[in-house]
Amino acid sequence: MTTLGVAVVGGGFMARVHSTAARAAGARLVSVASSSPERGEQAARELGFERSAASVAELLEDADVDVVHVCTPNALHAEQAAAVLASGRHVVCEKPLATDVDDARRLVEQAEGSGLVATVPFVYRFYPLVREARARFRAGDMGAVTTITGSYLQDWLLGAEDQNWRVDAAAGGASRAFADIGSHLVDLLEFITGDRITALAASTSTLHRNRGSEPVRTEDAAALTLRTEGGAVGSLLVSQVAPGRKNRLALEVAGTEATLGLDTEQPETVWLGRRAGSQLLPRDADQLSPDAARLCTVPAGHAMGYQDAFNAFVADTYAATTGADPEGLPRFADGLRAGVVTRAVLDSAATGAWTTL
Numbered sequence: 001m002t003t004l005g006v007a008v009v010g011g012g013f014m015a016r017v018h019s020t021a022a023r024a025a026g027a028r029l030v031s032v033a034s035s036s037p038e039r040g041e042q043a044a045r046e047l048g049f050e051r052s053a054a055s056v057a058e059l060l061e062d063a064d065v066d067v068v069h070v071c072t073p074n075a076l077h078a079e080q081a082a083a084v085l086a087s088g089r090h091v092v093c094e095k096p097l098a099t100d101v102d103d104a105r106r107l108v109e110q111a112e113g114s115g116l117v118a119t120v121p122f123v124y125r126f127y128p129l130v131r132e133a134r135a136r137f138r139a140g141d142m143g144a145v146t147t148i149t150g151s152y153l154q155d156w157l158l159g160a161e162d163q164n165w166r167v168d169a170a171a172g173g174a175s176r177a178f179a180d181i182g183s184h185l186v187d188l189l190e191f192i193t194g195d196r197i198t199a200l201a202a203s204t205s206t207l208h209r210n211r212g213s214e215p216v217r218t219e220d221a222a223a224l225t226l227r228t229e230g231g232a233v234g235s236l237l238v239s240q241v242a243p244g245r246k247n248r249l250a251l252e253v254a255g256t257e258a259t260l261g262l263d264t265e266q267p268e269t270v271w272l273g274r275r276a277g278s279q280l281l282p283r284d285a286d287q288l289s290p291d292a293a294r295l296c297t298v299p300a301g302h303a304m305g306y307q308d309a310f311n312a313f314v315a316d317t318y319a320a321t322t323g324a325d326p327e328g329l330p331r332f333a334d335g336l337r338a339g340v341v342t343r344a345v346l347d348s349a350a351t352g353a354w355t356t357l
Contacts, residue, residue, distance in 0.1 A: 004318055005030040005064040009056055009080055010071030011043030014094055018069040018121075019047045020307060021314035027067070033059045056080055060087040067117075067321065070094060073171040074179070078103040081118070085110050090117040090321050092314070095183055097335030099173030101343050104336040111332045117320045119313075120335035122187040124249060125328050126309035126316075128283050128295040129270040133192045133253075133260050134328070135289035143256030145195050148226070148234030150188075150252070152181045153245035157220060160208040169217045175342050176218035178204070181249075182238040182345070183338035189251055190337075191328065192260075195230040197341060199356045202348040207241045222345055247306075267305055291327050 006027040008015050011034035019029055033053040034040040040052035053059035059068070060083060068084040070077055070093040078098035084091040085107075097120055098104040111118035124130060136142050156162065166172040166180060173179055190196050204219035221239040228234070239245075252261040261271035269280045284300035285293040295312050298304060316326035340357060348355040 003028050004066045004321065005062075006067050006069065007031040007033070007053075007059050007062065007065040008043075008047070008049070008069045008071055009033050009059065010069075010094075011035070011039050011047075012071065014071040015043060015069075016047060017307065017310055018071055018092065018314070019049070021311045022067075022069070023048070024311040025315040025318050027318065028064075030064045031059050031062050056083060060084065060089070065089060067092065067318065073165050074099050074173045075171050078107060081107055082110060085114050085116055085118065088114075088116070090317075092119050092121065092317055093332070093335070095120050095122070095335055096173060096179045096339055096342065097332060098339060099179075101336070101339045104332075104339040108332045108336050117317060118332045119317045119320070120330050120332060120338075121310065121313055122184060122191075122330040122334060122338075123306070123309045123313045124184055124188050124264060125191050125330060126295060126312040127262075127264065127267050128285075128288060128292045128304070129262060129267065129281070130188065130192065131292035131295060131328070132281070132288045133262060133270060134194075135291060136260070137193050137253075137255070142253070142258045142260060145193050145228065145230055145232040145253060145255055147254045148189055148193075148228070148232055148236075148252070150185050150234070150250060151237040151239075152185045152249045153237070153242035154181065154240045154247055155243050155245050157240040158207075158243055160211055163211050163214075167211055167216055167218055168214070172218060174218070175222075175346055177220055177238050177240045178222040178345050179338075179342045181240070182222055182236070183342060185236055185238065185249060185251070186341050187330070187334060187338060188249065189234075189236075189253065192251070193228075193230075193232075193253055195228045195232060197226050197357060198229050199354050200224045200226045200341075200344055200348055201354045202345040204345070204349040219349075222349070224345060224348070264306075268300075268303055 037054040044052040202224035249264040259273035285296040
């Protein structure tokens with residue numbers, strides 16, 4: 001297979017994660033563009049790219065580039081992803097796919113019409129035990145879904161002095177906590193169960209009305225009650241101001257036969273609860289379904305985590321550019337779905353009423 005030439009737009013934390021995964025997949029790190037030519041040059045040195053581009057337009061003129069990863073502030077995603085597709089390149093776009101649902105829908109249509117690979121990094125799908133959970137629900141081992149409880153908790157914006165571009169609605173979009181991490185939680189529960197949310201009632205809160213001298217117009221936390229297509233009920237909690245929680249996505253889904261519980265801060269086991277006897281299932285390829293086992297890159301007892309999942313996502317994305325159709329690869333339609341749910345959360349919180357999806 002010809003080595004793919006990869007470019008990244010953005011020079012921050014996610015650019016580092018994406019470029020690490022691209023390198024692990026055997027790609028050639030060709031070019032990077034950032035917020036300024038100087039920042040682009042710095043990112044090229046730090047991340048190991050061959051060169052930098054002064055702008056996205058210049059980056060897209062580079063004939064060596066086959067795939068572009070968009071890792072910029074949220075408000076730039078739609079325009080930049082559209083430009084990548086228009087240039088004939090495959091694209092990996094950070095979520096949210098767009099800060100407006102209509103823009104996300106247009107991107108889905110553009111991607112589908114182009115025949116190019118266009119993916120969104122819902123990377124928690126690539127934890128081996130998440131795939132095992134999905135396999136068991138699909139096989140009917142867990143029974144019909146009855147209740148769902150989940151949370152995604154962080155504390156990195158706990159203090160009023162904590163600041164980030166995501167806080168600014170102009171850069172990050174109207175939703176912050178839910179669009180940023182709640183989207184992962186919803187994607188995960190729908191991916192595992194195959195049961196989509198059809199209605200929700202949500203409430204949001206903002207702990208700090210000002211951060212520094214700037215007013216805050218995005219939520220620090222969101223809570224919602226939900227109903228699904230299959231008749232299940234549940235609740236979700238998302239917070240970026242939960243002391244001591246660094247990055248904890250926890251999900252518990254009860255079926256008529258068994259309950260499944262997972263925690264991404266403890267990714268080496270998943271809990272299977274039954275009325276008579278429960279167990280902790282380890283991440284052991286010999287005990288897992290084929291799709292889960294293929295994601296086990298090291299033997300049981302050797303911990304895997306977030307970057308491993310990201311590496312697997314990028315490897316599957318690149319495989320898709322050669323005609324493969326990897327199981328569970330999150331594409332732009334999944335990014336649109338996250339945007340639709342996020343919009344419903346904001347609408348419900350604003351009106352105090354149930355919102356139908």
